[in-house]
Amino acid sequence: MKRIVILGGGVAGTLTANYLIPKIGDEIRDRKVEVTLITDRPYQIYEPGYLYLIFNRLGEDELRRDIRELLDPSVRLVVDRAVRIDTENQKIICEKETHDYDYLVIATGARITPEDIPGLKEAGHWFYDLEGSKRLRSALANFKGGKIVISVIGVPHKCPVAPIEVAFILHDFLKRRGVRDKSQVVYTYPTNKIFIMDPVTEMIQPMFDERGIEYRTFFNPIEINAKEKKIITLEGEEEDFDLLVAIPPHRGAQVITDSGLGDKGGWVPTDRYTLKADGYDNVYALGDATNLPVSKAGSVAHFQAEVVAENLAAEIKGIEPTAMFNGKAFCFIETGWEEATYIWFDYFTPPQPVVPSKFVHFVKIAYNKAYWLTARGLL
Template sequence: MKNLVILGAGTAGTMMANHLVSKLPKKEWTITIVDQYKTHYYQPGFLFLPFDIYTEKQVKKDGKKFIPRGVNYIQKKIDRILPEENKINLEDDILDYDVLIIATGSKTAPDEVEGMLGDNWYKSIFDFYTYEGALALRNKLREWEGGKLVIHITEMPIKCPVAPLEFAFLADSYFKKKGIRDKVEITYVTPLSGAFTKEKCSKSLGYLLKEKNINLEIDFAIEHVNNDNNKIIDYADKAIDFDLLVTVPTNMGDEVIERSGLGDDLNFVPTHHNTLQSLAHENIFVIGDATNVPASKAGSVAHFQAETLTDNILLYVEGKPLKEEFDGHANCFIETGDNKALLIDFNYEQEPVEGTFPFAGIGPLRLLKESVFNHWGKLAFRWIYWNMLLKGIPIPFVSRNMSLKGKNID
């Protein structure tokens, strides 16, 4: 018997287990998935926790229930990968593999910035990219009476690049509902030269910031956090004051990648952009946030990657050429507050543009246009995640590769 091992039972790893269990020949292959954590989190829901839109129960479940029958599930810490030996050292065991899928995700690293993980962490400085941070921030916002709110991105890449902007828009809506918006000064601080990574989308989102009276500070490369005076300081000595700092720390790949010598400076694994095969080892494949591909680190992207990667795993074990198919497709709802949202659809080459989705001329969703319908789509995604995405069930009418139909392309 040959062994296929999946490292990580988050979004990408769980999807791959569900895709492959019915497709790899059972008489020839065993599938094993390894993860040290019991709980599976719906990470897009962390955005809604601070504003009491979602509850704890809505964003976490027992991870084992999503691992299909026929897949061996090992709940142990991964020490390191030994690619030259085709082995994985666990905390008290060794696994052999013939094919390895790395789906170890990414994590926040607030300690990468001097002073960020200091005395004010979870007091006046918070993140919402972790379950613990989102809950602590929820409790803070329930009692906060106003002041200078700074929403800050340390550096790119990050999980779901639009999430910090969504937080700013939802904060505006939240404080209006509480009747204290006039007591809150909101500033959005980014290392980018605009509100978002894509130029056309950045213009639309920048307009919304102005409309909602949210200040925008661009090209801010943070050097340290001054906990004594509540300031963030960049390398040009520019200082921004805050009473409440909601930051997105540096995002990095899992420490096991560093221990294994498989990653770049941020512990992301160098990966072929279109096949999702490791650039260094042909029997290792990488998916989701663990890759260094220049696509958004988001659940929808992992979903599209999983469909291509499944085909390529089957081709690889049969000794056939891989499909150079994954095009960086990303599909994201962007909450804009007041029960409205935008929808963007893009890939490596094509920026977000206006149009209709998923059907040309019909929609029913509008691209780069605020609507209540898009907001409903955002909220519906939680059900789709738990009941379709994780189980490897295709989303109707949404193809793995980006379609140009219905898009207003110059």
């Protein structure tokens, strides 16, 4: 029997499993293959929902589902934390048990590391995990005016457009609450422009100007002075704040680093087309866990899962795998309380944002509900 182990129960892991099972139905029935998904928590979180939770537009329960509910029933679910991946002996060593594999799919995602910036945990807020988002929701509800700094602290980070979206929505939120004219909104970015992709920058910069959203570029925070509420940067600048909304630094999963499978940031070096982990013929990597030059986005994980599932199924059936990932990404960009645009791009095609509209926003709101169908592999 061939054992396929998928490590990680986020969108990348569950979708790979759900796309794979129908392709190898005969082999599963004949007990020639077993698919196991190992993950350290029994539920999945729809992270894009944090952007709505902080403004009290979605509740915690709407963002969370049991993984068992999302997974094809043929998949064996193990809730356990992997502490080491032993590629030599093809084993995953978890806290409770050890699991053998013939094929491994690494889908361990990214984690935020606010502890990398002294003072950030004490004085900063963020919307990149559930606890942080709930804290920020409360801070925003109690905000009576002052200076809010939205600061992107290092790249890569999940959902590159989320900091832009939060700036736009925040602007409208403050207006709706009658405190925009008592508030200053400042957005900071580490490079020489306000976003990594020129076509997006060209569209949003004038929109920031129109709304009085200020921006600072070449702005790389190295420390937060929690007592004086000041950001100190590598460039030698200081920026004070009343409320800091940080995009904390990100790294790959601890198990990747501990197993010697990651680069400096803990990202798995991966072939950009085949999605095989560099140097391993039986290990795939996808989603936020890889070092690929693509957005760390659920949509990317989705398109990659299709490729990994197709190629794994081919390998199981003894056919040459031919599916290739072309870098495809799709992102909605909320540009206000009830307005949005979207971009899609791949390795060969740059993004071309369309004029923001209410229609695109309502499609995004509908997608927030429909996401759980996507996670099941049905959309």
